[in-house]
Every structure is written in C-alpha cells, then in structure tokens.
Amino acid sequence: MEALLTAVESKLKAQFGDGFISSTMNVDYPEFVVKRDLICEVVDFLYKDEELAFQYLTTMATIHYPENAGQEFAVMYQLHNLSKNLRIRIKIFFSSSDVNVPSITSVFSAANWMERQEFDFFGIIFRGHPNLKRILNMDEMTYHPMRKEYALEDGTREDKDDKMFGR
Secondary structure (H helix, E strand, O other), X not given: OXXXXXXXXXXXXXXXXXXXXXXXXXXXXXXXXXXXXXXXXXXXXXXXXXXXOOOEEEEEEEEEOOOOOOOOEEEEEEEEEOOOOEEEEEEEEEOOOOOEEEOOOOOOOOHHHHHHHXXXXXXXXXXXXXXXXOOOOXXXXXXXXXXXXXXXXXXXXXXXXXXXXXX
C-alpha cells in the first residue's frame, strides 16, 4: 500500500501542485487531502489516468468536526480500481460559513444520490448538481440532522435512569 500512496501522491503533486495538500496512510487506506475547488478535476484525473484508473466511486461521506475552527466539515470520497483491487480516499476540508462544494456528478453519475444525501443530512451544497433536493427527510425540515449542533439527549428528562445503561 505504501507504493500506491507514493504513486498517487507523486501524480497528484505533478498534476495539481499547490492543490495537493497532504497524504497519509490510515490503516490500509491511502488518504489524500486536496483543495476543495479542485475536487472534480482531481477525481476526473484519477478516473482517466491509465495507470491509476480509479473508476468506481465506492462511497462518499461528510464528516462534521465542530471543534476544528475554519475546517468544520470534510467530504470524503472513496475510490476503487476494480481491476487491481486498489482503494484510496480523497478528502476536502472547508468552513461551516461556506459549505459549497463542486459536484462530481459529471465524473460519477452515482454521486447524484450520494450528494443529495449529504445535502439532506449536512446541508452541503454541491455546485453543478443536476437536482439537489432532499432525498430522505421531509422538504419542510429547516435543519440538517447529522450536524453536531444538537444535544444527543434531552437533558430535561426525569424518566431516564442512566445507571441502567452503564453510564
């Protein structure tokens, strides 16, 4: 996996220069951080490069880090090279004051529903998405339920005995 990390890192640095931010090995996944505004170009490059050929979008997820001032949100894209059985993660970070991210639906049509889910649950606005609207929650909702902005439990409840739950 280290060879894959090195190969992808060198290609991303050569192609995107300052747009490439960092790389790490997370257990058995090479992870790469790139600038948010380049995500569509990076994914397209990884898709079209004959040697890398990451042509399958396994998953896409948003992560909320409310304690990281200026980088409260991350979107993670997990790409797979099916013929070589290689997987990588690409991440972008951005502030909660600007949750606009370029859509990658032009590269992966399957990203359509994934981006709609992340919009629905986290409020991420994917610029260029063909039909960005709620997919699982009611249209009338005025909030995004997966953001870590809400208490996990109602602190006013008196009917709950925490000792019964190992707390």
